[in-house]
Amino acid sequence: xxxxxxxxxxxxxxxxxxxxxxxxxxxxxxxxxxxxxxxxxxxxxxxxxxxxxxxxxxxxxxxxxxxxxxxxxxxxxxxxxxxxxxxxxxxxxxxxxxxxxxxxxxxxxxxxxxx
Amino acid sequence: xxxxxxxxxxxxxxxxxxxxxxxxxxxxxxxxxxxxxxxxxxxxxxxxxxxxxxxxxxxxxxxxxxxxxxxxxxxxxxxxxxxxxxxxxxxxxxxxxxxxxxxxxxxxx
Numbered sequence: 001x002x003x004x005x006x007x008x009x010x011x012x013x014x015x016x017x018x019x020x021x022x023x024x025x026x027x028x029x030x031x032x033x034x035x036x037x038x039x040x041x042x043x044x045x046x047x048x049x050x051x052x053x054x055x056x057x058x059x060x061x062x063x064x065x066x067x068x069x070x071x072x073x074x075x076x077x078x079x080x081x082x083x084x085x086x087x088x089x090x091x092x093x094x095x096x097x098x099x100x101x102x103x104x105x106x107x108x109x110x111x112x113x114x115x
Numbered sequence: 116x117x118x119x120x121x122x123x124x125x126x127x128x129x130x131x132x133x134x135x136x137x138x139x140x141x142x143x144x145x146x147x148x149x150x151x152x153x154x155x156x157x158x159x160x161x162x163x164x165x166x167x168x169x170x171x172x173x174x175x176x177x178x179x180x181x182x183x184x185x186x187x188x189x190x191x192x193x194x195x196x197x198x199x200x201x202x203x204x205x206x207x208x209x210x211x212x213x214x215x216x217x218x219x220x221x222x223x224x
Contacts, residue, residue: 033211033212035212035214040216041216041217042203042205042214042215042216042217043158043203043212043214044214045211045212045213045214048211056211058211059211091157091158093158103148103160103163104148104160104212105160106150106157106158106159107157108156108157109157
């Protein structure tokens with residue numbers, strides 16, 4: 001079946017602009033996660049959803065970052081007033097349910113470049 | 116907060132040799148997961164360890180969880196060029212994964 005998909009695959013934006021990154025999880029997966037990965041680093045947790053609600057948003061770096069999952073499937077990560085430091089690969093992952101030890105399936109990521 | 120450290124950061128291996136990469140957490144983990152990321156790719160789940168002292172094998176890969184559930188290791192025998200990539204351990208904190216910085220493996224034919 002289809003895996004996790006993310007769009008766009010690449011996004012170049014100017015400093016100060018607003019961007020939206022989209023994630024389509026695997027069908028039937030109730031848990032959805034957003035990570036950010038900088039070069040040479042491991043993925044850094046941002047936020048995760050169980051169903052429609054944000055179960056833990058403690059990883060969002062500041063209030064410029066926001067994510068939604070209105071119908072419990074597709075999720076959008078929104079970044080306002082982008083800064084050059086926001087440049088990274090944004091990874092989305094999903095798992096069948098939210099539980100300790102549940103395998104997470106990652107999407108290909110969106111490479112965000114802020115100029 | 117929880118921190119996960121991995122060593123070494125880089126591992127250059129001759130094809131056919133064995134190597135081990137290590138993962139250490141500052142806190143006791145409920146479980147630990149290992150992922151592999153090929154160059155230009157995304158992390159792919161390899162395995163999870165739950166029990167203290169647990170050892171699991173996948174062909175040439177052997178994963179171990181420490182008795183105190185604060186460290187883990189991945190040992191690869193007879194390294195092949197297909198083993199190239201970055202191996203991440205991730206501590207599981209109620210579904211939220213805390214990744215280490217990874218061990219980047221380069222294999223020389």
